Amino acid sequence: MKELVNKFISNFHFLIIAYALWGAWVLFDEHSLKMEDLNNQFPSVEAEIATNQKKVKEIQEFQKKTEESKIRVEQVAKNIEAAQRQLPAEINDNQILTFFNQEINTLNIKDPNILPGAEVPSVYFISKEYSVKSRGTFLQFLVLFERIGGADRIYNIKKIRLNNGDSAQRGRFQMINSEFVVEAFRFNPAFKVDRGFQNDQTPNP
Numbered sequence: 001m002k003e004l005v006n007k008f009i010s011n012f013h014f015l016i017i018a019y020a021l022w023g024a025w026v027l028f029d030e031h032s033l034k035m036e037d038l039n040n041q042f043p044s045v046e047a048e049i050a051t052n053q054k055k056v057k058e059i060q061e062f063q064k065k066t067e068e069s070k071i072r073v074e075q076v077a078k079n080i081e082a083a084q085r086q087l088p089a090e091i092n093d094n095q096i097l098t099f100f101n102q103e104i105n106t107l108n109i110k111d112p113n114i115l116p117g118a119e120v121p122s123v124y125f126i127s128k129e130y131s132v133k134s135r136g137t138f139l140q141f142l143v144l145f146e147r148i149g150g151a152d153r154i155y156n157i158k159k160i161r162l163n164n165g166d167s168a169q170r171g172r173f174q175m176i177n178s179e180f181v182v183e184a185f186r187f188n189p190a191f192k193v194d195r196g197f198q199n200d201q202t203p204n205p
Contacts (some may be wrong), residue, residue: 087187088153091119091128096153096184100132103147109136110175125185129158132180137173138162148182156183 093116104112112146117129136144141162159181163176 026027035109035130039044045158048138087125087185089186091126091184091186096130099151100182103144104134107136107140107144109134109140111146112163112175121188121190124191125184126188127156127185130182133177136178138176139173141176141178154185157181158183170175 097114097116100114101112111134113133114130116130119128145157145160148157157180159179161179162176164176170183
C-alpha cells in the first residue's frame with residue numbers, strides 16, 4: 001500500500017500537467033468556437049456597413065441638392081421682389097388723370113370722360129382701372145394708345161370698344177366713339193414671397 005502511495009505521489013505531477021493541458025484545450029476550443037462565430041458574422045456586418053455607407057451618401061446628396069434648391073428659390077424670390085419694387089408705391093389719381101387729359105387734349109380727341117375705379121389687390125401688385133370714353137378718329141386713338149404704352153408709368157389697356165359715330169358725318173376721317181379701360185399698378189406691400197423654408201434656414205448664395 002505504501003509503495004502504491006509513493007508511486008502515485010511520484011507520478012502526481014503528470015496528472016497536474018495532464019489537467020493543465022486539458023484545461024488549455026478547453027479554453028482553446030471555446031476561443032475557436034467564438035472566433036468561428038465572429039467570422040460567420042463578418043459578411044452580415046460588412047453588408048450592413050456597406051448599406052449604411054450608401055444611406056449616408058444618399059443623405060449627403062439629398063442635403064446638397066436641398067441646399068442648391070434653396071439657393072435657386074432664394075434667387076427667384078429676390079428677382080420677384082426686385083421686379084415688384086419697380087412698381088410705384090402709390091396710385092395718384094390726380095397725376096394719372098392729368099396725364100390722360102394732356103394726351104387726349106394734345107391729340108384733339110373730343111368729349112373725354114374718365115372715371116376712376118376702385119383698387120383691386122392681386123398677388124404681386126394692386127391695380128386700379130380707369131374707364132375712358134371719348135370721340136375721335138381711328139388714327140387719333142391709335143396714337144393715344146401708343147403714347148399710353150410708352151409712358152413712364154406701367155399701364156395696361158385692358159378693354160377697347162370702338163364703334164362708328166354719326167353716320168351722316170361728312171369729312172376725310174370718320175369719327176368713332178371709343179370706350180376703353182386702362183389699368184394702373186402699384187406694388188403690394190403685403191405680398192411676401194413664400195420661399196418654402198424658415199427665415200433662419202435661408203441659405204447664403
